[in-house]
Amino acid sequence: MILHSEELIREYTEKGYWGNTTLLDIFYENASKYPDREAVVDPPNREELVGGEPERVSYSKLLKAVDSVAVELQDTGVKKDSIVLVQLPNVWELAMLYLAIARAGGIISPMPMQWRQRELSYLAKITESKHDITVEEFKGFRHADAGKETVENVILLEDIREFAKTGREPEKVEIDANEIFTICWTSGTEADPKGCPLSHNNWIFQSGNLVKVCKLQEGDRQLCVAPLVNMTAVGVNYVPWLLTAGTFVLHHPFNAEICLRQLVEEGINFTILVPAVLNMILKYPESRTTI
Numbered sequence: 098m099i100l101h102s103e104e105l106i107r108e109y110t111e112k113g114y115w116g117n118t119t120l121l122d123i124f125y126e127n128a129s130k131y132p133d134r135e136a137v138v139d140p141p142n143r144e145e146l147v148g149g150e151p152e153r154v155s156y157s158k159l160l161k162a163v164d165s166v167a168v169e170l171q172d173t174g175v176k177k178d179s180i181v182l183v184q185l186p187n188v189w190e191l192a193m194l195y196l197a198i199a200r201a202g203g204i205i206s207p208m209p210m211q212w213r214q215r216e217l218s219y220l221a222k223i224t225e226s227k228h229d230i231t232v233e234e235f236k237g238f239r240h241a242d243a244g245k246e247t248v249e250n251v252i253l254l255e256d257i258r259e260f261a262k263t264g265r266e267p268e269k270v271e272i273d274a275n276e277i278f279t280i281c282w283t284s285g286t287e288a289d290p291k292g293c294p295l296s297h298n299n300w301i302f303q304s305g306n307l308v309k310v311c312k313l314q315e316g317d318r319q320l321c322v323a324p325l326v327n328m329t330a331v332g333v334n335y336v337p338w339l340l341t342a343g344t345f346v347l348h349h350p351f352n353a354e355i356c357l358r359q360l361v362e363e364g365i366n367f368t369i370l371v372p373a374v375l376n377m378i379l380k381y382p383e384s385r386t387t388i
Contacts, residue, residue, distance in 0.1 A: 098178045098204060098277045100294055106275055115298035119274050120339055123301075124196055125160070127342040132157035134316070137189040138346040138363065141355055146186045147232055147254055154189050161264060162193050167200035168267035169260035173228065173250055177202040177270055180224040180280060182217070182248065184208045184231040184240055187325050187349040190257050194230065195335065199278060202270035203228075206280040206292070207326035210235055214243045219289055221247045224280065230257065274298045281328045293328065304336035313337055313367055318344040320359055320368035322351060333369045353381040 099106075109115040127136075136159040139151035154162075175181060181203045185191040191207070198205040206224055208216065220226070229244035230252045244251035274297045282290040307313075319338050323330035325347070338345040346363045348356055351374055359365065370378070 098294075099273060099275050099296070100277060101275055101296065109298070114302050115274065116301075117274050118301065119199075119272050119276075119297040120278060120300065120336065121196060121199055121272060121297075123339050124163070127339065128156040128160040131316075131342055132160075134342070135344045137192045138344060139189050140187055140347045140349065141359070142352070143188055147188055147235075152189055154193075159189075159193055159196075162190075162261035163196045163200055164267055165263045165265055166193065166197035166257060166260045168265040169263065170198065170201040170203065170228075170252075171268055173252065175201045175203045175228060179203040179228065180206050180226045181228045181230060182206050182208060182220060182224070182226045182244075183326075184210060184212065184217075184229070185254060186210055186232075186235065187321065187347040188254075189347065190254060190261070191325050192335065192345055192347070193261070194257070195279070195331075199272065200267055200270070202272070204277050204280055204294075206282075208282065209324060209326055210240075213238065214246065216290065217243055217247050220282070220292075223292070228252065230254075272297075274301075279331060281326065281331065295328075300332065300336045301340070304332050304340060307333060308337050308340050311367060313341050313343075315341050316343050317341050317366040318346060318364055320346045320348055320356075320363065320365045322348045322356060322368060322370060322374065324349050329369065337367075351377070353378050357381070 134156050135153055136156040137154045141151055143151040181198050183194055183205055195205050227249040229248045231240040231244055232254050233241045241251055277294045278297045278300055280292045280294045282292055319334050321330055321334040
């Protein structure tokens with residue numbers, strides 16, 4: 098799905114803003130160069146979020162999961178330009194799904210965990226999505242039931258974990274750097290959420306500027322405190338992680354003690370914290386002793 102005009106693509110390509118490399122190309126190159134490097138690290142409190150022990154996933158394991166999940170998604174009907182709704186908290190499988198859905202030819206459309214049936218129905222209607230990847234239940238709300246009332250195919254996190262083990266190769270799908278990689282959404286606080294489609298080139302150019310300005314280095318370890326469904330987390334942490342072949346350490350919902358310990362114990366080189374969160378950290382009674 099290419100939404101930019103040919104004139105704009107030509108102009109930005111000639112100016113050197115955009116190129117022919119996709120985020121998938123970058124990921125596969127990272128996995129080839131650094132198969133044993135940690136790629137994604139689960140939050141320490143994964144068990145209370147979705148169950149199971151927190152995992153530390155290497156680039157080689159992530160590569161296998163991306164390919165395996167992509168082919169299984171193709172088997173469920175995901176094809177070129179299919180929009181796949183995803184509603185998961187910050188766990189390694191969510192980071193993987195951005196790539197696996199693109200590898201299958203689809204477009205990920207991630208949603209906050211606090212959204213309910215109304216938002217899900219609205220998004221499914223305007224995107225014409227037939228797929229929803231989510232959890233059975235999260236903090237008392239049965240997301241799977243909401244999905245089953247809305248779309249044709251509900252795929253649970255447990256299914257994704259099984260898909261990731263198959264080791265199958267997906268059907269090759271040609272992906273252009275100007276095709277849409279994500280459709281993220283505005284918060285919907287004053288009106289219905291608005292979709293914000295961004296291409297591989299959009300993300301690479303914008304996040305590439307951040308990498309330069311913040312002087313991020315190859316192999317840096319990044320802490321993602323924002324929910325990995327919004328454009329802050331994707332643009333400031335996720336894409337820069339790919340661009341630097343680093344390690345993506347996940348956090349959320351915010352917990353001052355866990356965040357401080359991750360900053361130290363995970364050897365974090367870069368993160369982004371909004372003023373309200375920084376203020377919470379400064380007011381945290383054990384902040385000095387934790388560090």
